[in-house]
Amino acid sequence: MRVVHYLNQFFAGLGGEEAAGHEPVRLEGAVGPGRGLEVAGLPVDVTLACGDDAFGEREAEVLARLLAWIEEETPDVLVCGPAFGSGRYGYACGSLAREAGRRGVPVVTAMTPDSPGVLAAEGAAYVFPTGSSVTEMRSVLPAIASFALRLARGERVGSAEEEGYLPRGLRTNVRAERTGAARAVDLLLAKLGGDVRTEIVPTGDRVAPPPPVPDLTRARMALVTEAGCVPQGNPDRLPGRRANAWLRYPLDGVTSLGADSYESVHAGFDTTAANEDPNRLVPLDVVRELEAEGRIGALHDVFYTTTGVDTPVAAAAKFGQEIAAELHEAGVQAVILTGT
């Protein structure tokens, strides 16, 4: 059995943040957490390590070097991390896991469920959820070591629900003993009994309702939308689905989202009515009226837009946090977010 383990500069003992630009290196045997994998029964033959910044900034080049080493080793399993809550490390683990996975190498990694590495892995690797703190190392290592052993031996592994890894977005055909109708009724009865079973994972992201805006007539208000509303011609190429970015557009001197100047590029609904009058998506005309009447203090001078279709929740949450940070910085106290 051949086992390769990937670590960042910190866990490989190459240095801390000052070594985040460290070149990829190939080390013999187990290093750092790899020793914990060995204690748990998974012998590590080769450790690959790289600085997190080097990986993030020169991803293509670094990946090529790491993958070349992996190709030389032809491992039976690759273990990346665990990365816990470290975003850059998680991203590196997820990206390497994806690329190795797509080349036929079984890969297991572990990180917080909202790590960018989970998205980066794109279902090509088994990602086990962890907390954000390294203090979980002692319990995480044996779990991924035993799973990796099974992968290396080519054993069948069960579903995400059975095994505890994060859903990979893959569907597997299985033979059910009972008809869909009977199983649907069972699910409904179970749900009525309080037992909710679904493969659609709730985000669990609960924020307490913010207090009311004390005085809207003095408040700065902003408009935000996921309706894919952009200037005509979509100058910044906002994707119609699976948006990878949000955009902001100026509203200085704009009193209405006219059909001659704005459109929706959202691929998740019929935009005919919206494109006849984009105020049907972002109610700028009316908000300007209310601003002129003094009902709100002032409208923020840009509006924010993205397309909310097929967007992974983690990506959408990231957009939301980034937009919210800007709004907060700009002193915006009230937001009308429109969704389609």
Next chain:
Amino acid sequence: MFVTALPTIAQMIGANRILRGVSITHPTGDPSLAVGDELALRRQIVERALEMLATDVGPMTVWETSA
């Protein structure tokens, strides 16, 4: 606050101030109305949104446009 025609989904993701929009394809308008009536409807929606922004609400509260 969130204006959407799919308030249950808004609740699922944990939005707190949710106002039911007109439809998925035009949350703040209605092409079946005459222009003046549609504008009045949009104003009603935004005024209701302002009211909600100024009101203390519990988690995942859904309001309809007309009180």
